[in-house]
Amino acid sequence: MISKHSEYLGTAREIAHGIVREQAEQVYSERRWPEGAIRELQRAGLGGLSVPTEFGGLGGGASGLAEVCEVLGEQCASTAICFGMHCVGSAVIAAHATPAQQRELLEPICEGEHITTLALSEPGTGVHFYLPQTQILASGSGYLLNGRKTFVTNGNHADSYVLSGVSAVDGLSFSCAVAPQGTPGMEWSGQWTGMGMRGNSSLQLALNDVAIPESHLLGNEGDQIWYVFHVVAPYFLMAMSGVYLGIAQAAYSAACAHLTKRSYSHTGSMLADTAVLQHRIGRLWGELEKTRQLVHAAAKKFDMGSDDALLAVMAAKAEVADCAVMMTNEAMTLCGGIGYRDAGPLERYLHDARAAHVMAPTTDTLRTWIGRAALDLPLLGD
Ligand SMILES: Cc1cc2nc3c(=O)[nH]c(=O)nc-3n(C[C@H](O)[C@H](O)[C@H](O)COP(=O)(O)OP(=O)(O)OC[C@H]3O[C@@H](n4cnc5c(N)ncnc54)[C@H](O)[C@@H]3O)c2cc1C
Numbered sequence: 001m002i003s004k005h006s007e008y009l010g011t012a013r014e015i016a017h018g019i020v021r022e023q024a025e026q027v028y029s030e031r032r033w034p035e036g037a038i039r040e041l042q043r044a045g046l047g048g049l050s051v052p053t054e055f056g057g058l059g060g061g062a063s064g065l066a067e068v069c070e071v072l073g074e075q076c077a078s079t080a081i082c083f084g085m086h087c088v089g090s091a092v093i094a095a096h097a098t099p100a101q102q103r104e105l106l107e108p109i110c111e112g113e114h115i116t117t118l119a120l121s122e123p124g125t126g127v128h129f130y131l132p133q134t135q136i137l138a139s140g141s142g143y144l145l146n147g148r149k150t151f152v153t154n155g156n157h158a159d160s161y162v163l164s165g166v167s168a169v170d171g172l173s174f175s176c177a178v179a180p181q182g183t184p185g186m187e188w189s190g191q192w193t194g195m196g197m198r199g200n201s202s203l204q205l206a207l208n209d210v211a212i213p214e215s216h217l218l219g220n221e222g223d224q225i226w227y228v229f230h231v232v233a234p235y236f237l238m239a240m241s242g243v244y245l246g247i248a249q250a251a252y253s254a255a256c257a258h259l260t261k262r263s264y265s266h267t268g269s270m271l272a273d274t275a276v277l278q279h280r281i282g283r284l285w286g287e288l289e290k291t292r293q294l295v296h297a298a299a300k301k302f303d304m305g306s307d308d309a310l311l312a313v314m315a316a317k318a319e320v321a322d323c324a325v326m327m328t329n330e331a332m333t334l335c336g337g338i339g340y341r342d343a344g345p346l347e348r349y350l351h352d353a354r355a356a357h358v359m360a361p362t363t364d365t366l367r368t369w370i371g372r373a374a375l376d377l378p379l380l381g382d
Pocket residue numbers: 085117118119120121122123125126127128129150151152153154194197200202355357358359360361362363364365
């Protein structure tokens with residue numbers, strides 16, 4: 001049984017350097033959901049990483065989540081995003097878990113027998129994931145869900161899906177609910193053909209009269225906006241910050257490795273001996289380090305309940321998105337024609353990093369929200 005931060009981080013690192021690294025290229029080239037790595041993380045006791053200790057989890061909080069996603073993301077971004085979304089989903093379930101939800105969902109999550117994930121985005125409202133149009137209608141002793149979800153990471157592989165919706169009666173009060181995989185009326189479609197994150201199995205989900213019991217509603221009716229800004233956003237932003245930090249680190253390491261390996265026959269010198277390239281590596285180191293410090297500080301602020309935690313986690317994900325895209329781009333330049341020619345991880349890093357700016361809340365949205373908050377304006381303005 002692992003319990004301490006250093007223990008579970010060590011376990012995650014071992015798994016990252018083992019099966020995650022071994023299977024990364026295959027996951028990418030075959031667009032395969034990283035089943036082996038996810039099962040290994042579950043077997044090692046990390047399934048309940050984001051579940052509080054009082055519910056049997058590791059209580060990793062935002063800090064543990066960001067750091068685990070970082071070590072996984074350095075080896076395989078697809079594995080990191082899939083595991084990260086499971087942890088975000090677990091945190092949402094745990095936020096207001098009833099005794100029945102603790103028993104039916106959190107216990108199996110902590111025992112490594114249950115994968116969950118978030119299904120918030122919809123085709124109609126795009127990046128405005130906090131404006132679902134899926135309808136939740138009270139029916140008998142439970143609810144009926146009707147609508148469409150899109151980009152569901154871990155799609156058709158998870159055991160349950162955390163869904164958002166609005167009341168079919170007033171169209172306003174919205175809530176989150178959990179639907180177990182295989183509930184009649186859930187129909188998966190599409191294939192993930194995205195440029196990167198190729199193993200993440202982000203699929204479309206149609207909800208046609210999906211019946212869930214009352215016990216599967218999370219929190220109270222109308223709680224969804226609370227979930228969005230107090231649980232979903234912070235945990236999601238910290239998980240994704242870790243993933244993209246991992247990619248940035250991997251790209252930086254690949255550039256350094258190339259510079260110390262490539263030598264010229266006409267001088268016998270290595271690329272690493274060139275002053276301007278040393279200077280460029282120096283700049284990249286600084287970018288990576290300041291971004292890492294911001295991510296770790298933001299996660300700590302959230303875990304400690306600081307007043308400005310939401311601003312910090314939003315800024316962290318915006319900065320890490322810039323950092324990962326810049327770092328993968330720079331690494332490609334530093335590795336020259338050889339890096340461009342040879343199929344290898346650089347292509348994967350470039351493709352994976354580009355998701356950082358388009359996953360909601362996107363970089364533009366985050367900076368607008370930070371600006372609005374700093375100007376004492378409501379986050380969700382016109
Ligand atoms: C790899 C990957 C995994 C994902 N996994 C999940 C998941 O597990 N669960 C989930 O719920 N969703 C997931 N998503 C969905 C994601 O979070 C977004 O909802 C989705 O990418 C929106 O795409 P869109 O084309 O509809 O964007 P659009 O809404 O069409 O936006 C296009 C662009 O316009 C910008 N834009 C839109 N409105 C404004 C505005 N008012 N001001 C400024 N800019 C604006 C956006 O920032 C964006 O850059 C995933 C997406 C990707 C790429």
